Amino acid sequence: MTGSVLPSSPSGLRPTLPAWAVVSPERVAHIERVAGLVSEWAEAMGIPDSERNRWLRAVWLHDAVRDATEEELRRWAPSADGPASLRHGPASAALAKAGGETDRGVLDAVRYHSLGLAEWDMVGRVLYCADYLEPGREHEREWRAELARRFPRDAGGVLREVVRARLTRLIASGWPLPEPTVRFWNSLAVRASA
Ligand SMILES: [Fe+2]
Ligand SMILES: [Fe+2]
Numbered sequence: 001m002t003g004s005v006l007p008s009s010p011s012g013l014r015p016t017l018p019a020w021a022v023v024s025p026e027r028v029a030h031i032e033r034v035a036g037l038v039s040e041w042a043e044a045m046g047i048p049d050s051e052r053n054r055w056l057r058a059v060w061l062h063d064a065v066r067d068a069t070e071e072e073l074r075r076w077a078p079s080a081d082g083p084a085s086l087r088h089g090p091a092s093a094a095l096a097k098a099g100g101e102t103d104r105g106v107l108d109a110v111r112y113h114s115l116g117l118a119e120w121d122m123v124g125r126v127l128y129c130a131d132y133l134e135p136g137r138e139h140e141r142e143w144r145a146e147l148a149r150r151f152p153r154d155a156g157g158v159l160r161e162v163v164r165a166r167l168t169r170l171i172a173s174g175w176p177l178p179e180p181t182v183r184f185w186n187s188l189a190v191r192a193s194a
Contacts, residue, residue, distance in 0.1 A: 013039055015057055020095055021064040022072070033134040035059045037148060038126055044152035051122070057101070058109040058127045064092045086178075089113045116163060116184030125155065129162050160188050 013035040017023065023031070038059050042052040065073065066088045073080075077090035093111035101107060108117055109124035113131060117124055133148040135141070151158045163185055170177060 013056060015053070015060055017060050018064055018096065018099060020099070022066075022068040023064065024067050027063055027066055030134065030136055031060060031063055033136045034062075034127075034130045037130045037134050041126065041130070041152050045155075054103060054106055054123050055126050057103070058106045058113075058123050059130065061092050061096050061101070061106070061110045062113045062127055062131065063088065065095065082178075086114055089115075112180060115178050115180045116166075117180050118183040118187035120184075122155075125159050129155075129159055132162050132166060133158075163188055 013032065017028070017031070035056055038055050039052070041047075042055060047055070065076065066084075068076075068084075068088070068091065070084055070087075073084055073087040073091045076094050077087050080087045080090035090111050093107045096110060097107055103123075105121040105123040108120060109127045111117075112120070112124065113127055116128060120128075129147075129151060133144050133151070135145065135148070137144065147158050147161055167177070167181065167185055170181070
């Protein structure tokens with residue numbers, strides 16, 4: 001496995017990338033922006049340090065092997081279906097588990113971050129939103145910035161908006177909807193109407 005030269009993360013955003021990460025500099029910049037946003041939210045929401053640490057662990061892990069080869073991803077996540085864009089989460093979760101990560105919420109956040117998962121605790125929900133709302137993405141900047149500002153006081157409402165936007169794009173692309181994604185959306189829709 002080829003490791004990359006790891007930059008030291010800004011101290012407020014620790015932990016940092018795992019030693020086995022395979023990431024381009026652009027990917028590291030994305031991960032740092034996600035960590036920055038999550039850290040801002042934790043601060044604004046008065047989240048205790050132990051929980052904030054779980055959020056940041058998931059952030060640093062989520063795209064840690066996003067730039068690995070198809071062959072490597074297939075080796076690390078043999079049972080995951082689909083292209084690299086869907087395999088890198090399961091592969092990173094498997095590597096994290098092998099490396100000693102035991103927190104089910106953190107591992108599920110990483111494993112399903114491209115799909116969504118109905119059973120997620122707050123770690124998965126925060127990562128799913130921050131991954132989409134981080135300020136480096138090009139599309140719909142103002143709308144996403146408004147959602148990012150709103151998250152600390154309306155996390156559930158923002159999550160529904162983000163899932164709706166991501167699903168709308170997925171449907172427009174003509175891709176079939178993965179089963180965990182459908183269950184995730186239905187769990188949120190049911191909550192909204194309850
Ligand atoms: Fe990802
Ligand atoms: Fe990401």
